[in-house]
Amino acid sequence: MLQADGVTVRRGGDVVIDDVSLRLPVGLTGLLGPNGAGKTTLMTVLAGLRRPARGSLTFAGERLSDQPDGGELAYFSKVGYLPQRFRLMGLKSCRDNVMYAAWARGVPKNMLAERTASVLATVDLADRTDARARALSGGMRQRLGIACALAHDPSVLLLDEPTVGLDPAQRASIRALLGEIAETRTVLLSTHILEDLTPIAQRLVVLDHGKVRFAGQTGELSPHEEGARGLESAYLRLVGGAENPRAAS
Secondary structure (H helix, E strand, O other): OEEEEEEEEEEOOEEEEEEEEEEEOOEEEEEEOOOOOOHHHHHHHHOOOOOOOEEEEEEOOEEHHHOHHHHHHHHHOOEEEEOOOOOOOOOOEHHHHHHHHHHHOOOOHHHHHHHHHHHHHHOOOHHHOOOEHHHOOHHHHHHHHHHHHHOOOOOEEEEEOOOOOOOHHHHHHHHHHHHHHOOOOEEEEEOOOHHHOOOOOOEEEEEEOOEEEEEEEHHHHOOOOOHHHHHHHHHHHHHOHHHOOOOOO
16 A cells, blocks of 8 residues: 655645645556646655655555655665656667666566566567567557566556557557556556546546545546546546646547
């Protein structure tokens, strides 16, 4: 269980995350919000890459601020984060990319090869182990990015817009993969594509202007209308719909 309590982030004189409290258990939670809502900023806080001005994170019952050095180092080893724009070593193989990610996150040298092979199999890239990263299709590139985020076997996986730019078949493939990964991990998936969440997200969080507008079971967002259309209608009502120019996907 990952928990945020009263998290506030300021940028200059502006509050970009405003008193956000969340509970993220094992399973997949979808993070929705217009452009500029604060989703990426919140992700970086949850990933341990940014300290909030106020508030705290609690993981597995332990509050980070109560741990030595703020708990960031120990927590960092438990979290995998894939930003929307991520870099791969294009001239290197899939194996090299994942092995480097595992090494960078502290996987012991004698376990690197085994861990790398296991993760590539998890994301269905075992047959592309020796392929150069730059030769991969968009969907395979995203799978390799997810593999790098999983390289150190984290308990929490944070994914920022992982299906942007993919075609429907690639999105469906990534969606199925994430559903499997979330069976044993806490996964937070940020996306503007609501239909990507309908089959796999047990919970949803709607963020707008840095505030949580909704947090709960997926069905609770739109109890009277099922499917992506119902979620979209309920979501647009929360963030202002057509009156909010940032609400468009």
